[in-house]
Amino acid sequence: MTETRGVRNRxxxxxxxxxxxxxxxxxxxxxxxESRFARFDTAENGIRALGKLLLTYYTKHNLKTVQAIINRWxxxxxxxxxxxVRSVQASVKAATxxxxxxxxxxxxxxxxxxxxxxxxxxxxSGYIYPDAxxxxxxxxxxx
Numbered sequence: 092m093t094e095t096r097g098v099r100n101r102x103x104x105x106x107x108x109x110x111x112x113x114x115x116x117x118x119x120x121x122x123x124x125e126s127r128f129a130r131f132d133t134a135e136n137g138i139r140a141l142g143k144l145l146l147t148y149y150t151k152h153n154l155k156t157v158q159a160i161i162n163r164w165x166x167x168x169x170x171x172x173x174x175x176v177r178s179v180q181a182s183v184k185a186a187t188x189x190x191x192x193x194x195x196x197x198x199x200x201x202x203x204x205x206x207x208x209x210x211x212x213x214x215x216s217g218y219i220y221p222d223a224x225x226x227x228x229x230x231x232x233x234x
Contacts, residue, residue, distance in 0.1 A: 095215040101131040103211040104141035105165075105222065106154060114140045115231070138228025141207055146232060157183060157191055157206070164210065175213055182209035197204040204229050 094230035098102040106112075108120060108129040116136030117129055121208040124130065125205065129135035148163055161176045186205035197203050207224060 095218060096125075096128065096209070097137075097215045098134075100128055100137070100220055101134045102129050102137040102140070103135070103215055104144070104207075104216070105214045106137075106140055106144060113142075113183065114143075121188055134224050135231060138207060138211075138220070138225060139231035140230025142203055142229055145197055145206060151172065155194040157195060160197075160206070164179045165213075176214055177193065179206060179209040182206075182212070198233075200229055200233060203232065 097105045106114075107127060108125075112129070113231050114131070116132040117140070118132060121130070126194070129137075131140065141147070145160065145164075148160050152163070154160045154163060155222040157180045158176045161179055162172055164189065165172055165175050181196060183189070183202065183205040185203055186208070187199075189195075189202075195202050195206070204225060208219075208231060211220060211225075228234060
């Protein structure tokens with residue numbers, strides 16, 4: 092299987108590079124390697140950034156449902172957002188056993204991990220990181 096851009100950049104959420112963001116472990120811009128997305132020194136720091144960004148959506152922007160979160164994460168102009176939402180909802184329900192069509196609690200590590208894993212799967216053609224890598228990224232995001 093070909094390595095996806097998100098895996099190669101150690102940015103499994105495919106977070107756009109933004110000079111205003113000072114992510115832990117973000118590598119300097121190198122247009123020869125990547126013109127749009129941030130690159131990280133480790134997958135754990137890329138997952139941390141993904142988690143931190145989701146927590147910002149949840150706390151600062153008051154996005155409390157999978158639908159609201161994914162509509163901002165993956166806007167319809169670039170994505171099949173409806174399919175993305177359904178995929179994340181199914182993953183959250185499978186991981187937590189809770190209904191994921193209403194409000195979710197991203198400050199709960201299990202729920203945050205479920206959303207992060209679902210985004211990673213969607214953004215990286217089914218790629219799955221080892222549990223220890225995701226757990227460390229989540230731990231860093233919640234710290």
